[in-house]
Amino acid sequence: KNQVEQSPQSLIILEGKNCTLQCNYTVSPFSNLRWYKQDTGRGPVSLTIMTFSENTKSNGRYTATLDADTKQSSLHITASQLSDSASYICVVVPPNRDDKIIFGKGTRLHILP
């Protein structure tokens, strides 16, 4: 079982609509949880970073939430735009520096005009 699981695997929505991407993790506690956006053929770019004690973090139309009790994080995208079409990767950073950063497989989001 992956330590970071994301759902759905892919999602198609119409431009202007909202959507929510899910991340379930087993690593607990952790140093921080991150969401990255990866455009096709590009490297991942950070959207949000949340520490274990934070439960929400916004970056423009992107809002990440964290529920440490259920070990879930969500990324909510408001008023989607065509440029939001990308993969969104959930990343959990363990507290121990000897442990590896754990990447989810990502959710592939397609925004249709």
Added chain:
Amino acid sequence: GAGVSQTPSNKVTEKGKYVELRCDPISGHTALYWYRQSLGQGPEFLIYFQGTGAADDSGLPNDRFFAVRPEGSVSTLKIQRTERGDSAVYLCASSPVSRNIAGELFFGEGSRLTVL
């Protein structure tokens, strides 16, 4: 440049050949990571450098893979006797802080390796 630079952006080679992929991190970043990403997957850890030394190379799949960072800046990932299964995007990331401290990871655009 201001970001992490990776070269080449695309590399096509034949099975059995030797390949070098270069990463130029953001100036002053002490931590450097190499990841491998296959289509539809998240990045898979290969190696982590803190300064010049490989602090964790446990992700290297076998002894055909090797990476160096001799002066604590530019890093080179070296793949010997390439196999078709090595085809992937190789991502480099750098950070101003040690692993797992709450600092940002900055990724390059990746080097796409295709082994024919």
